[in-house]
Amino acid sequence: MADENYPDGLLYHPEHDWARIEGEEATLGITWFAQDALGEVVFFDPPAVGSTLTANESYAEVESVKAVSDVYAPLSGEVIAVNDDLSGSPERINDDPYGEGWLVRIKTAEASERDSLLDVAAYRELLGR
């Protein structure tokens, strides 16, 4: 399991998801707080490549021993890649939530949506940590 951390340079969504912006694309995942609350992840059900994500709506589910949880899209866009390694090794979401535990990559639809997301300081404040 990873140590608690919230990297700089990522944008955060109040439902505990992160986005790494790379030009017109973004990589998405869930934060350390989310994977800690879930417990050991046993299954990730990804959306199809080519499907559309809508900001603030659920686009996938993460299942742990305790619960099934919705994953919320921080940004809207078209799914261009999903992390296939997670089907064999879902624990990567726990061990490396910002690296090998990435969930999907999208082509972002609307640049202005980024302004509604939180930076690391604001997200930490939301968490009270």
Add this chain to the structure above:
Amino acid sequence: MSTRLIPEPAEAVTIFERSKPGRRAFTPPPTDVPEVAIEELLPAELIRREPPRLPEIAEPEIVRHYNNLSKKNFDLDTGFYPLGSCTMKHNPKLNERVAALPGHAKLHPLQEPAYAQGALELMWRLQGALAEVSGLPHVSLQPSAGSHGELAGLLLTRAYHEDRGEQRTKVLTPDTAHGTNPATVVMAGYEVVKVGTAPDGGIDLEDLERKATPDVACLMLTNPNTLGLFDLNIERIAEIVHAIGATLYYDGANLNAVMGISRPGDMGFDIVHFNLHKSFTQPHGGGGPGAGPIAVSERIEPYLPTPQVVQRPPDNGDGPVYDLDFDRPSSIGRLRGFQGNYGVFVRSYAYICSVGGDGLREVSETAVLNANYLKALLADDGIGEYLPVAFDRMCMHEFVLSGSGAREALGIRTLDIAKRLLDHRVHPPTVYFPLLVDEALMIEPTETETKETLDRFAEIMRELLAEAAEDPEIARNAPYSTPVRRLDEAGAARRPVVRQPLPE
């Protein structure tokens, strides 16, 4: 002096592992009727080419295997079982004697009603008792689990709306709802809309008013809710829901708190389900068998499942007094083979007869008293600061504590507390539910525990927490004295082994 023990053979986990070719538990006598070749009785494609590889084992080995397994089990007959939301009360042994009477146990499920009058009368009277407890006049005993009762409730709701020419798409559930509620909603083809919880633990009325739109079919509610709290606004909630023409469904899982004191029918509910395996002492644990009968209001009655158990008028001629009524044109249909879990009806009816109406009220009063007493004990110094109560008000038959205090001060989580309790020969409470409470611990003592048992539980908790203050590793690696230690739950979920490998 040292003794040498001959090691026991590695313990067989499954009955298959005790199999030895050629052994038999039973040898039938030679047949005294003409044998007919199986090829004359069954179609060729159904006949096995090889016999099934059933375990070959003698009776003493069978008995020892299951007897030893049963001794490893921690069950309600072993010790205190405060599993919140499950109502693990004592199941009176009288019920087993009654259920074993041949008129019950040997009754064929396809028997003609005319020759099953005792059984049908029992079912009819059980229906009457449940109607009185709930305040709703029409009962069906068919649903065979709480979740099955919930599904019935939503199917009835759908039938009711469709009969009036309406197509509604949503069902509201509180965010503290038991997982079966939203699962049932999805299974019934509706969209789940969650309603928030107010700071006092009840439904957030503003959120409910916002979400109570004309496309809502139903609100599913548990009262008292999964936090063990009675919603003081229940009448206002019923007004809001009825004003949009939706049905109000009562999840009866927490009925143990209110029997003989308040009735869902009086609170404005249209449909109630009962868990006969909870308040009405059908033995349960590990998934059944149970029963989830439903009681409904007049406007829902026409849609009840078919057949219904009815009492015919006295001028029925030669017809049976108690009968199965299939003449139900608006019914949602059959929900279960035969008439439901009959043995469960017998035990529940025996329980109701044993305690009586006054007794049921006493059951609820004592259940609430025991929970509040235990809650007060656990608020004391040495426990309360580590396990604060989630909502600080009078609880009903159960209450929820948060292990977040223990996590911060002692470095142990609710899971560790639960595991360490097993070493003290106490079954853990429900953990990590409802999700609303961080590190939740849901405790329901029930009315059948003595004061000494409750006092002892509090002492065990105090000792457990004091031990963790000195050395949290002990709880983190518990349990030590059980047949298995901590399980790899994630591994079991990802790589389940569901087949018994047989030797080649």
